[in-house]
Amino acid sequence: MTGDNEPMTALRAPFTTPALRRAVFCVAGVVTAVAVLAVPAIVPASGVLILWGTGAFSSRPAPVVAPVFLVLFPLTIVLLVVLAVPLGRALGAAQRALADRLLGEQVAAADRPGWRAVGYALLKVPLAVPEGYGAFCYVFGLVNLSYPVWWPLFRNHPPGTVLGPVRALTPFGTIATRTFAGTFLIAAAGLAMLLVAPWLMRAGTTLDLAAMRRLLGPRRLAERVRELQASRARAIDDAAAMMRRLERDLHDGAQVRLATLAMNLGMATEKLGADGPPPDLAQARELVALAHRGAKDALAELRDLVRGIHPPVLDNGLGDALATLGTSSAIPVAVTVELPDRPAPAIETIAYFCAAELLANAAKHSRATRIELAVVRSGAGLLLSVEDDGVGGADPHGAGLSGLAGRIGVVDGRMRVRSPAGGPTRVEIELPTHV
């Protein structure tokens, strides 16, 4: 919502479906709170009911109550201890379902909420106060607003009839009136209640949701442990995959070239002979030339491999490294790097390889004519963004992007992909500045 229609929003707020749903949630909250309060009273109350039903109270002298309560009191305590956790759990589940259905708020479930759920059930009693208050204002606001409508229908007695005043409930006591004009005062009070009600209910439900997240949701530590386990597994897999790739590149590349080079030099040595005039100078020359070319190829291949492991230019900082990377892209890249100070080396490396992969993706799939690559400070971390003017349709769940998300997840990084069909594509990666 923008600022200029805020008054309208405030006026309309009570009459929207969400407000109605919120009111239902609040009423349910009050019912729940009453139930929570009633549970400890069930056993003693049934005891009293039995005594009353059997006529014990009407007999004289007064009934002997003490033995009955000696039995009922421990029974209540035992039942409360035994039933508290399952009841709390059931209540928690019901509340989470209500929040989902009526407020559209999902609260992640803890593995086994246990005593924390009981804590929530007890907390529900004070939480129900603002919720109940809001619901009361909502319902009676509507009722009060309707007084001027039904007054003429029922108060049409002959003149001179003396009638008792009509009363209306407000949060600040009752209003009584004997005149039609007075009903407008009631209606005004109703309108005020109705306008206040959504905010009261919102305050109540917000507190309630916060309590649910804390007490019914997974513990923050447990959640963090799960996240860390997943990211550690990914880091280990990545490292192993990287070593395998490296071995493969060396085995199929530089090692083959060097073995061939050694072979050619070996053959050349034979052609030159041990001493005296060479038996086959022409072939020896050719073999040496072949070996020379092989050595240069092996060097080039090793250089590429080394750059793939850690680009040396990265030692000068992300700015230089990304500028170099940009110049080697087939699509023109505008590079902006604005960082007040240098991030940790590991972060620079991750940012560099993310940028390299995103540029490669753009070159392969986007059909873009230009790319903007930027790294800027964002809060405590840095924000890497790559935007192209291509055809869009990049799939964040595809192998490439999800692999990237996994790798940055290891350092608690986040990735956002916006790539509607028809373009443009913008990928944002948030990284901390230090691991």
Add this chain to the structure above:
Amino acid sequence: MRVVIAEDAAMMREGLVRLLTDRGFEVCAAVADAEALRSAIAATVPDVAIVDIRMPPTHTDEGLRAAIDIRRDHPGVGVLVFSQHVETRYATRLLADRPSGVGYLLKDRVADVADFVDALTRVANGGTALDPEVVGHLMRAGRDTTGLASLTPREREVLALMAEGRSNAGIAAALVITPGVVEKHVANIFAKLGLPASDNDNRRVLAVLRHVGG
């Protein structure tokens, strides 16, 4: 002498073809994967096949498996397995049934053309050629348990060359000593290790390998 080459790196394959052709071998086929190797062997039945261990599609040990198949299906074809690195376990698998007409060398060995051609010829003629690296591994592993400590340094050199599959004449040439001296060393080694003496090079290799490799 007729050769089939199986090597997936084109550069290396062409180099080998050139080297062997130059040395008077007839290269019947030069292929890039294990399947093509099997058909080439069946079609040409060469004297010897040079087989790279890692080839497409899985780049693991398909060359080794093809080599074992060839040794079973074509006992007359020598197989020289050729690799970027040597694994003692692969050598054991290769020598499992009989140590004849088989070789296992590092690719680096092609740099010494004469030695390489010698090893290839030995394998083609039903002999053995084990890489010094493999032999070194085995001898280091067997150092403590197999009485190798009782050998003189010279005897250990002779033992290593024997394990590579070289004949007495080959050992004599490599160490620049007379064949008679080699024979004396060999007899000493067999006595010290308690092995039955044998004139057959292959049986000798097997005995030595069984001894040091456990």
